[in-house]
Amino acid sequence: MTQQFTALVTGAGSGIGRATAVHLAALGHAVVVADVDEEGGRATVAQIESSAGAASFVVADIAEEPAVQAMVEYAVTTYGRLDLAVNNAGVAHAPTDLHELPAEDFDRVIAVDLRGTFLCLKHEIAAMLATGGGRIVNVASNAGVKNAPAMAGYTAAKHGVVGLTKNVALQYARRGIRLNAICPGTVLTEGLAGYPEEHQAHWREMVPTGRLGRPEDIAAIIAFLLSDDAEMMQAALVLADGGLMYA
Structure with missing residues (x-):
């Protein structure tokens, strides 16, 4: 990129989100770090600021529309505009057979991963x-x-996020919005590192490549997708995913 933008990254208090926020800040962009985890989000901001980057934190539960609207408004109010967005926040349920999956666990995953992505897109695009x-x-x-075995919800x-991406990208392709999706495999985030x-x-x-992904691997690809080169x-x-899709 030849110019600096304002970027919003959800779920940026750890893992892929944190790595992406740090990477984008290193490119010179002002980054809004969003997460439900205030401690993690502020730690990401501190990491960016320690390298002379520009960042600020906003707490946001993307399953709630008022919170998403406030998050986007914060970005625009703080930095004047919103140019880049990474809709990364998500949750998962424990592996289990469908007939034993609590409905509330299914509902939560759909609310955050799918409905939350919809809400973010709605307000970011506006x-x-x-x-x-x-x-x-x-x-x-x-x-x-x-298929993710025993992970029906x-x-x-995530199939819904893929479908949403295709549909919305084509709706706005001639209106200045470029939208793509990244599909990581197993990434060695803080949670997995504890196993x-x-x-x-x-x-x-x-994994065919013989190693797990690192958050920084995914962040670099996201940055490319947001760049002029893409x-x-x-x-x-x-x-x-290191070839796991076809293994």
Whole structure:
């Protein structure tokens, strides 16, 4: 990119979201860090500021429309406009057979992962249209294009994010909005790093490249999708799973 923008990253208090916020700030963009985890979100801001980057934190539960609207308004009020958005916030349920999956767990995953992405798109796009357009990446999952065993709710939600991405990208393709999705595989976030080594070794063995993804790997691809170099990418689904999709 040849100019600096205002970027909004949801779920930026840890993992892929934090790595993405840090990466975008290193490129010179002002970053709004959004998360329900205030401690994690403020730690991300502190990390960015320690490298002389520009960032600020806003608490937001993306399952709630008033919170999403306030989040986007905060970005616009603080930095004057919204140019880039990364819809990364999401939750999952524990692996279980469908007949034993609590309805409230299913509802929560749909509310955050699918409805939350819809709400973010709704308010981000409105803000971007007011200033001529913008660029958005939805963080889906390879579970959005394949099956995640014993994860029916998560698989359904991420398939929904993929479908939403395709539909909305084409709606706004000639109105200055560029929208794509990234579909990571198993990424060694803080949560997975806490599992025993034998579990991690099993996961690595499943990946054709022989290693798990790092949050920084995904952040770099997201930054590319938001850049001028990805100008011809619209409604794209970018697999970032080390070949696991086809293993």
